[in-house]
Amino acid sequence: MFDLKISDQPLNPQDCLDFVNHESTGASTVFIGRVRNQSKGKKVLRLEFEAYEKMALKEMEKIAEKAKEKWPIAKLAFHHRTGITLLGDIAVIIALSTPHRKEGFRACEYCIDALKETVPIWKKEIFENGEEWVSATP
Amino acid sequence: MFDLKISDQPLNPQDCLDFVNHESTGASTVFIGRVRNQSKGKKVLRLEFEAYEKMALKEMEKIAEKAKEKWPIAKLAFHHRTGITLLGDIAVIIALSTPHRKEGFRACEYCIDALKETVPIWKKEIFENGEEWVSATP
């Protein structure tokens, strides 16, 4: 039903698509978050992701369960990267299959929004002269 | 900017993801429509897609242009299959990259909704005993 993963290795969208492909569902919706080259106007050299892995997987499962309560999700893949990532690397993939498209968009957006609220994963931006834990301070 | 394609060969999501990956955009949103195994309770053996290809590509480009007017889309891939497709085959892929996720979901949903309104592509469902052009008659 759910494929939840936290990994310090590159994430693979095709793995997620293969997992969610399901014969009774016509719509697959996918969100992929990548490392951007700037943040608040400053050039980002790399990002470092740290996770409280055990708890992060639990929280990801809670999000998936809640999404499944709200929408008719057949399968859901939720992968998050940890470690050092460079420009263009994939930080997160959320893929899910639903009978119809509208519920797929809603469910996928719900999951990524919820991830950013509750899943214990932290992102440090490394700039040319300094570094910063994202969202830590006002 | 846009990668528009109509093909009688299997569509490849990774091609679309590769196309839309762009250094200044963190969010890729993807919709994939697949052939389902039933329609209105009847078992579907296969689907046949027919396109007025020249016009379909023009209409797809109009949709992409309109989406780009409404949301800050960096790149957009819009692929549609024609010919005979079987259960699980990909009928359509829409992938696009945006700076942030909310606009990505809106834009992707807009494109697939608009496709279903205006792009001259037709789908025939082949059942065990009969066939039907989808949406043709009340």
Next chain:
Amino acid sequence: MFRKSDNNDNMKINILAFGVAKDILGSANFEMEVKPKLTIDELKAQFLAKNPDFSKLNSILLAINSEYSIPGQVLKENDEVALIPPVSGG
């Protein structure tokens, strides 16, 4: 054949039919001779009159040279007119 001069004024257009429209007409692609300055609305009316099955469809739109036509649009020699039944891509 008797009204040769009239016929000479006529113009040739190309018809494309897709999906269920192709099934109704029995052909996907054919030429048609029509009177000069025929509007798209008149052409549509001709099709509907000759093929009552078109009125069973949810809709039938006509495109000229791969653009949706607008009401009153006048046809020109060699125009490509497509019969567009309800689309169902995706």
Next chain:
Amino acid sequence: MFRKSDNNDNMKINILAFGVAKDILGSANFEMEVKPKLTIDELKAQFLAKNPDFSKLNSILLAINSEYSIPGQVLKENDEVALIPPVSGG
């Protein structure tokens, strides 16, 4: 060491610190001896009192055994308590 009997009542908990909380504490993982039946609110107050930098953060939540704690929750021997600064995944 003089109040041995008191110390014996104390319990050991494990602290995990992540992100900026790890930077503030200078350590990611350590044991702590606390009084019995300490609540999570009391523990948090201790951390805030000893490390004023925590109050500069947008928030600091505590999890017990990899679940977000609830106010008033009482700690048990060997609990794993994680300091959760504002998350920023995705």
